[in-house]
Amino acid sequence: MGGSGARQAERRPEPERERARRPVRGGSALELLPTIDEPRALRELTRAQLAQVVRELREHLIALGSEVGGHFAGSLGAVELTVALHAVFDTPHDRIVWDVGHQTYGHKALTGRLDALHRIKKADGPAGFLRRSESPYDVFGAGHAGTSVSAALGIAEAAARTGVRRRAVAVIGDGAATAGMSFEALNHAGQLRAALRVVFNDNGMSIAPNVGGLHRTGDVAGYARALGLRYHGPVDGHDLDALLEALTALRDAEGPTLLHVRTQKGRGYAPAEADPYRWHATSPFDRARGVKRAGSGGGPPSWTAAFADALSRIADRDPRVVALTAAMPDGTGLDKFAERHPDRMYDVGIAEQHAVTFAAGLASEGLRPVCAIYSSFLQRGFDQIMHDVALQQLPVTFALDRAGLVGADGPTHHGALDFAYLRPIPNLVVAAPRDENELQHLLATAVESGVPFALRFPRGNATGCAIDPDPKPLAIGRGELLRDGSDLAIAAIGKTVPAALAAANVLAREGISAAVVDARFVKPLDAPLFTAVARRLGLVVCVEDHSLAGGFGSAVLELLADQAPDARVVRLGLPDRFIDHAEQDAQWRDAGIDADAIAGAAATALRACERPAVRRPGAAA
Numbered sequence: 097m098g099g100s101g102a103r104q105a106e107r108r109p110e111p112e113r114e115r116a117r118r119p120v121r122g123g124s125a126l127e128l129l130p131t132i133d134e135p136r137a138l139r140e141l142t143r144a145q146l147a148q149v150v151r152e153l154r155e156h157l158i159a160l161g162s163e164v165g166g167h168f169a170g171s172l173g174a175v176e177l178t179v180a181l182h183a184v185f186d187t188p189h190d191r192i193v194w195d196v197g198h199q200t201y202g203h204k205a206l207t208g209r210l211d212a213l214h215r216i217k218k219a220d221g222p223a224g225f226l227r228r229s230e231s232p233y234d235v236f237g238a239g240h241a242g243t244s245v246s247a248a249l250g251i252a253e254a255a256a257r258t259g260v261r262r263r264a265v266a267v268i269g270d271g272a273a274t275a276g277m278s279f280e281a282l283n284h285a286g287q288l289r290a291a292l293r294v295v296f297n298d299n300g301m302s303i304a305p306n307v308g309g310l311h312r313t314g315d316v317a318g319y320a321r322a323l324g325l326r327y328h329g330p331v332d333g334h335d336l337d338a339l340l341e342a343l344t345a346l347r348d349a350e351g352p353t354l355l356h357v358r359t360q361k362g363r364g365y366a367p368a369e370a371d372p373y374r375w376h377a378t379s380p381f382d383r384a385r386g387v388k389r390a391g392s393g394g395g396p397p398s399w400t401a402a403f404a405d406a407l408s409r410i411a412d413r414d415p416r417v418v419a420l421t422a423a424m425p426d427g428t429g430l431d432k433f434a435e436r437h438p439d440r441m442y443d444v445g446i447a448e449q450h451a452v453t454f455a456a457g458l459a460s461e462g463l464r465p466v467c468a469i470y471s472s473f474l475q476r477g478f479d480q481i482m483h484d485v486a487l488q489q490l491p492v493t494f495a496l497d498r499a500g501l502v503g504a505d506g507p508t509h510h511g512a513l514d515f516a517y518l519r520p521i522p523n524l525v526v527a528a529p530r531d532e533n534e535l536q537h538l539l540a541t542a543v544e545s546g547v548p549f550a551l552r553f554p555r556g557n558a559t560g561c562a563i564d565p566d567p568k569p570l571a572i573g574r575g576e577l578l579r580d581g582s583d584l585a586i587a588a589i590g591k592t593v594p595a596a597l598a599a600a601n602v603l604a605r606e607g608i609s610a611a612v613v614d615a616r617f618v619k620p621l622d623a624p625l626f627t628a629v630a631r632r633l634g635l636v637v638c639v640e641d642h643s644l645a646g647g648f649g650s651a652v653l654e655l656l657a658d659q660a661p662d663a664r665v666v667r668l669g670l671p672d673r674f675i676d677h678a679e680q681d682a683q684w685r686d687a688g689i690d691a692d693a694i695a696g697a698a699a700t701a702l703r704a705c706e707r708p709a710v711r712r713p714g715a716a717a
């Protein structure tokens with residue numbers, strides 16, 4: 097969809113609009129909604145017609161969710177708000193900045209993407225979050241939480257500086273408002289006095305039930321006023337008339353102003369209203385019965401489940417262990433950990449930076465905190481890892497879920513940079529298990545090591561390997577030669593190890609003998625093992641589900657530049673560009689890190705080495 101926004105925002109020709117009037121597969125006919133090619137059409141409608149758009153949009157989102165899945169309950173709760181915002185504000189001239197973007201399916205439907213929504217999060221379909229390249233109505237890209245107030249404040253200030261009459265509105269949920277950036281931005285807004293408008297979409301939920309003092313006291317008015325913002329509300333976010341009036345007042349307000357809107361997550365679909373946590377996102381479901389169809393269907397347990405199980409067992413025997421999540425108890429498996437150890441899990445809110453330094457504080461008093469944070473979200477905590485954990489050598493463990501390419505969530509959520517941002521930090525151990533058995537042993541290694549330690553694992557199903565009864569510490573910095581060979585070595589780490597083994601089988605059928613090394617640690621790298629293999633075979637093909645820049649292959653290159661400068665190193669990994677949303681398999685294939693691509697690259701490299709012009713020391717041995 098990249099770059100096609102302007103085209104999509106054009107009015108569709110009549111025949112297509114007629115076609116769009118067909119009943120949606122989920123049931124009732126859409127009449128008004130397909131005629132809304134752009135939000136300005138909303139501004140010509142009566143209130144009764146706007147109410148009809150609300151009904152049709154909600155109906156459409158439920159049908160859509162049941163057919164294609166995706167983020168669900170947030171958009172349902174924001175239907176009235178979405179229609180009213182676009183009806184009251186002069187979008188896209190006025191800038192509406194949605195936080196995170198998971199609740200914008202309705203916004204996408206009203207801004208020229210109604211039909212395209214059937215391919216949301218699929219290759220060539222709309223993104224699950226917001227992208228400037230997708231539509232002129234997506235005025236600020238998002239995916240990570242807590243950016244909307246800062247961005248909208250910048251937009252409001254730019255308008256003031258350039259003399260453009262434009263309103264900037266941040267739409268932020270009570271969950272996203274727990275992010276440190278949101279506090280920082282509101283505080284700055286109170287100082288600047290720019291005409292920033294904030295719509296506080298308060299449904300009491302983050303993905304899980306929301307946390308924090310503001311949530312506990314509910315004193316949004318006191319909070320806003322203390323920071324120097326005007327406060328209006330609370331208004332019932334499902335009462336369209338009240339909402340239109342409140343937003344009109346917000347539109348005409350002067351100075352930084354916050355409108356408090358109360359909504360119900362999952363509104364209009366009873367199962368989602370009853371359990372918004374489980375319906376934050378969904379796979380396709382049976383609408384009548386409210387039963388979700390199984391995602392990938394059976395298969396081995398997920399890496400997340402394996403992690404949670406291993407951590408629970410390690411905590412059984414080590415009372416120092418506590419676990420932390422930044423608003424992702426389900427995504428990290430810590431809700432399962434909390435079932436077993438209810439008083440040893442902290443949900444700190446969407447506050448990754450705070451989670452890291454809070455953990456450092458816990459560790460400084462003898463506890464062994466484990467921070468379970470997605471790789472891409474831990475990017476927020478870089479300085480805290482360096483300054484508060486590593487510099488002070490505090491025994492905090494970082495469990496980075498969703499490392500590597502994540503599939504449908506796309507570039508905001510890929511965990512493509514963790515080796516690169518962790519590797520330069522002194523005192524830190526950085527590892528990646530090849531299977532869930534190694535995961536439990538690495539987790540035990542981390543907790544018992546007494547040093548700062550990060551381990552990463554991918555999204556999706558683990559390997560289904562046998563699990564040893566007890567997680568046992570491994571030697572730090574020791575890799576493993578999994579298979580010997582005489583022509584070249586494939587060195588892999590984490591989830592690319594099984595692909596490397598499969599590639600070695602492909603090569604064997606072609607008469608090429610490939611050794612396979614599981615590096616296991618990217619820091620410290622197993623220098624004796626890599627040096628010996630490189631000197632003996634002369635060609636090392638490194639594979640990683642991580643950015644080539646600064647990653648595992650780079651670490652091998654750095655080592656061998658010193659220890660085996662004549663060896664040739666080939667690096668396979670993620671290129672220097674953002675990778676769009678698509679199926680995970682397709683992304684791995686495109687990046688050239690699946691078994692066939694590894695085998696192909698290795699064979700090509702070997703042939704290149706064998707050309708007489710290229711010196712390949714050691715190969716004769």
Ligand SMILES: Cc1ncc(C[n+]2csc(CCOP(=O)(O)OP(=O)(O)O)c2C)c(N)n1
Pocket residue numbers: 170195196198199239240241268269270271272273297299301302303361422423424446448473476
């Ligand atoms: C930095 C960061 N951490 C975690 C997440 C995962 N996440 C996505 S939406 C969400 C909850 C947002 O809650 P809220 O803003 O209240 O929106 P609601 O879904 O309740 O409408 C979380 C934790 C994220 N997107 N970004």
